[in-house]
Amino acid sequence: QNGEAIELSADTADVREAEGVSIYRGNVVLTRANKQITGSLMRVYTDEQRELERIEVEGTPATFREKRPDDTSRHAEAERMAYFASGPERLVIRGGGRFWQGDTEVTGSVITHYLAEARTVAESHADDDERVSVTVDSTDAETP
């Protein structure tokens, strides 16, 4: 994780300081270093000290991309995601999304990707018909 600033652009932003949330609407793009998240709506939550806590993303779909030098960029797609800027920095992909790198793909009802460790955890819930699935391309032994 790192202290890089998070840049957001959108059609409008609705800052509600009493509620500790800023709502960005319309063509929303979040950029942080080599990471980019897009969606139609993003809620930026801050804690009592007004420090950034998490960002909830909605889109059809919302997308995530982490550009990596050796062209093994990481991607995610889902209707809903949450990005935690610290504590550790992670992306939580919900709503039956998918996460992939090269030819390796992970699906599940909730997928959590820890960016610093490059570790991905996929879960499915008992009452959920979405099962966890991991497809690893045998030619590329490195898992995401």
Next chain:
Amino acid sequence: MRARWRVNAVIGLLVMLAVLLAWRGMAPKPTSDEMPSRLDPEITAHAEGLTLTGTDETGALAYRLSAQSARYYQQPDLWQLETPHWRLAQDEGAPWVGQATHGRIWDDATRADLRGDVMLTREDDAGASRLETTFIQLEIPEQYAETDQAVTLVGPDFQVNAGGARVWLDQERIELLDNARGQHDATE
């Protein structure tokens, strides 16, 4: 020689005056709806170091507005203010405090517009929020402000720029319009 010149000049002036009056007499009188839309009001009063204070129904301070100098125009009931500073009390929490280069307040001190270097700030335990723009309209009793000019909102850990804003002061809510670009610091 000089005396005759003077007589002729006087006669000439009289003739011109007669012609002018005659022409004015023939010109159609402007009817009330053709009157210049903005009559230049006459200054009723000029003040230095002015302070206007408003209270709410319980007598508590609602707003305080001060200005280095001000001109009052009775006909539109309007104050024109130089370097206005103001303080808008809130039912709960910190007040909104502001300043501008110029300002006007009218309609029984319920409406104001502020220009130049306009700043609107609110500070609480977690830090200050500051709105900067070049023009803003205030609806004081409604605790509402808006601008269609470029605006910057600076908070403890963020900054947002946009092409306009609507502010609900009593709700601490600021809607930034037209191409909002935010930057949020993320601590370790």
